[in-house]
Amino acid sequence: MRILVAEDDMTTRVMLESLLKKWGYDPVVVSDGEEAWKVLSGEEAPYLAVIDWLMPGLEGTEICRLVRERNRMNGKYQYIVLLTVQSEKEDVIRGLEAGADDYVVKPFDSQELRMRLSVAKRILELQEKLAFFANHDQLTKLLNRHALFERLSGEMARSDRERTSLSLGLLDLDHFKRVNDTYGHLAGDRVLRFIAKILCRELRPYDVVGRYGGEEFVMILPGASLQEGYRILDRIRERIGDRPLKLDDDQVELTVSMGLAEYRQGMTMDGLIALADEALYRAKDAGRDKVSF
Incomplete structure (x- = not known):
């Protein structure tokens, strides 16, 4: 020290x-x-x-x-x-x-x-x-909801100030309830930590990731347009799908649905999150294991 x-x-x-x-x-x-x-x-x-x-x-x-x-x-x-x-x-x-x-x-x-x-x-x-x-989720060690909102507010202000792109992604684990019901909640915790590690590894060093709640994660992508944000999220979706996780004696294949929204000057934080959430539900309605924007 x-x-x-x-x-x-x-x-x-x-x-x-x-x-x-x-x-x-x-x-x-x-x-x-x-x-x-x-x-x-x-x-x-x-x-x-x-x-x-x-x-x-x-x-x-x-x-x-x-x-x-x-x-x-x-x-x-x-x-x-x-x-x-x-x-x-x-x-x-x-x-x-x-x-x-x-x-x-x-x-x-x-x-x-x-x-x-x-x-x-x-x-x-x-x-x-x-x-x-105080700022991190105890299970995944990612930023918690409060800290995410603070970081998002700061990135929105920087986007306004520097006229740079900013995109927001929401990730939801598909059929997560089945994992908990079949293998138990401790196995469900393992899945959440597994997803968190993939997100940290696949995102860019200056991206921000945190646990939004339950099986939902938030990704703040500074400097990323909608097209660039889509490429980042779709790569993550593929990586998760390519890595089955062993639970008990089973190799469990995991998939995720993601929604993406691009920040525009004058948007509120609630408005940006609502757009990403709407896109997430489109991905689910379209059959899951997809990125929508």
Whole structure:
């Protein structure tokens, strides 16, 4: 894990860097508050930081306030441990009120610092998991419905701004109820994960895919016209049909029906989804195992 060390005293800075490397961290070391804020506000900022309270430029408490304000806007969280010689209760409270998560009094005990950083690491890892599952479907690990709508809204705005094509695909597993009724719901879960893997493999790196609900999936295709979107979806349909899945002792052939709609400037999100949904029902009415638009 990358960790920022902001300390103006060279001896302490070198010691911290050495200890952190020994404990398995990847330290980014700076010597004043301005440099610390530059690192913490960058695009690839560390999520963990050890910051001296008293430094040239910005003090540690000022950095904490800036970080918390920025985190409120971008939805991220960075864990900050303040290093301080100020051990009075009022000073500690002031540091925590500024936004520090923890503090260590100088001269610090290396084992105490190590344990406090271990706690910070566990909290950050838990937060990362919570953030992941807030936006992803637990079964397939694809984006969930809420996250899909956010991404679709962003892609529609970009299409308007850059005058680029955008297509939306809906996929529905044909006769999925039969799979659940014949082989059980655990087998049905295997089928959904199987479809999710094929979608991730066959879509372009910048396409967006998620689980819409039940056995339905959504594919957001930036830059794809109706014709290009059709080619992408029909290739996926063929790949799924070419790969039977073994359930119990049977090789089960799977097919999917898909609907495709192209975004036009001024459309609402509901309107675009409704068009793709209408196309999906046309595919089903036409005998399934088809892409309609």
